[in-house]
Amino acid sequence: MSSRQNSPERKKLRMRDIAAQAGVAPITVSRALSSPDKVSPETLKKILEVVQKEGFIPNNVAGSMRATAKVIGTIVPPLINSGIADQVQGMSDACAAHGYQLLLVQGDFSAEAEDKAIMALLGWRPKGLIIQAFVQSKAARKRIATAGVPVVEISEIRGRTPMNLAVGISNFDAAYAMTQHLAGKGYKRIGFVSTPIHGNDRLRQRRVGYRKAIADLGIDQGDLEVEVPITSKGGAAALSILTERDPSIEVIFCSSDLLAFGAVQECRRRGWAIPDRIAIAGFGDMDLASQTYPAITTVRVDRYGMGRSAVDHLLSLAAGETGSGKSVDVGFEIIDRESA
Amino acid sequence: MSSRQNSPERKKLRMRDIAAQAGVAPITVSRALSSPDKVSPETLKKILEVVQKEGFIPNNVAGSMRATAKVIGTIVPPLINSGIADQVQGMSDACAAHGYQLLLVQGDFSAEAEDKAIMALLGWRPKGLIIQAFVQSKAARKRIATAGVPVVEISEIRGRTPMNLAVGISNFDAAYAMTQHLAGKGYKRIGFVSTPIHGNDRLRQRRVGYRKAIADLGIDQGDLEVEVPITSKGGAAALSILTERDPSIEVIFCSSDLLAFGAVQECRRRGWAIPDRIAIAGFGDMDLASQTYPAITTVRVDRYGMGRSAVDHLLSLAAGETGSGKSVDVGFEIIDRESA
DNA sequence: CTGTCAAGTGGTATCGGTACCATGAACGTG
């Protein structure tokens, strides 16, 4: 009766206000908004009209107390490279497609920060977590296990058994394949540039794959590995270090395109021809890699697809599928360009 | 009495379970966790022990029904360039520092998507919104106004009056300054490359600033503007288009470093010397700009700082400060490098 | 000894949806 006039300075809209105005019970409004096919067409129309007119937006917080929240929590490393950004985009798009929200926390490289981030996420009782943390500490794993929330890890899929399910590639295989590829093109002395591993399995496996390939190839070249920060400046530095350590080095395989880019720029600065004076390969197939001149030979990984796939699998897990311990391999591809 | 043994297959932990085990009331546990100074040291210690032992994580969803949620919603454009990524990092860090969570939605370039995204965010009754949408449709603004949620816009600060408060720079001034800077270095024919404006005021103001500078300088050069997709490929294309349109063009000012990078690579491909054959300038001072050889002259904007500052101001607004209509100018800086 | 006050703690109502079960109407079937 007084529901019309008191809008100007009355408080926030609730479902019951809409219900009153539409002449139905609150629960019917709820159904109209979340499962419209359970409401008769006329009622539905009437309710939606009121919702539209009043600009009502249901309170997800309240709704998430009974039903589990349509939220997926995720921890991502700092978005320094566009690979991660693609992945976030993939997760974001997939979430949107399913009507979920993405709760994003950025990790750094410390275990405490990771633990705190996980607690913050779990506090929201998300449907699941997608983790791509660097550390993956034991404490963190235990916390998640206790909470009983499904987890999809975007990670190295070789060797380790995931908590529930992992999406990723074998970084070992990829690095092995690239090293072999370079050897196949006739390069003899093959350097390797890594970023600080910090307990990150993906990075470690790349190095292991490289080493295995060198061993299998029977190349005797001493230590041609170096570790630098994950910036293009790091790549430039790596070039200097390695060429100084062994002037006859023929190719440098960088564990990230960002490093490869930096190395290419350093060559330009020195006036060195690529790949004649020295060849360079990267990892990730960032946009950069194809656009740099000369274009960079690299390993393509479908990061966007990994993000989407992670969300899809997570929702399956949450819906009851066990799939425990499985790994989903999204594969990789060697992209041969001009730089090596 | 039976609270100890039934843990194995009992349901989730609630605050009252902790309370029972610690021999206090639930509300005391609440206080112990959110305002520890209101609880006596002994009680606090006992409660924290139980919390620790059980691995209890309070349910934020429930807590957010009475008190407003410690959540900030944000809409960001696709993370195509690292500038946006820096900004997200800034917001994320600032949120973490204040104990807030970041609810992230990625926009695209359509008004409907934006409206949907805003509804999704508002459904969580966030403390506030940080918006950096491309469209900023009228419908979206109205929705936010109705919800009565404070908003910080990361945007162009010239001309437009923000809903509550805007953080950003004057893109007009920045583009004007760069154009003048280039003219000051002796360049006569100055081209301009923009990405599709799509109603985005920041991009528009850059173009307007450029045009104003050209007019003020009294340069009569015809149309040396072109619009290309925001990719490095777009930058390469722009170089081709402009040099074909006017072979005597001397410098190209790109409204994004990504474009400038593409243009530089295209020059390399053609064997053109930079800046002798043609000079290039960018916008944003992405990591790329300083690392590319030759290093790119550009406009530095502190994106990370903008993100942090947006969160800080938003929390002030939420705490009651009005600050309506104000704009916070974080400023810019012309970074003179080798490319122009 | 009484009154005032602060600190520490608890009881209760409440935030706003939705799961669960009940109800009544309309329809078809034997």
Next chain:
DNA sequence: CACGTTCATGGTACCGATACCACTTGACAG
């Protein structure tokens, strides 16, 4: 025509933490 079944809708009881107010206790001033 009695009965089962489906469809549309409503009533009620929560979900789990916290705001609000009340209460107890001890310290201290007058």
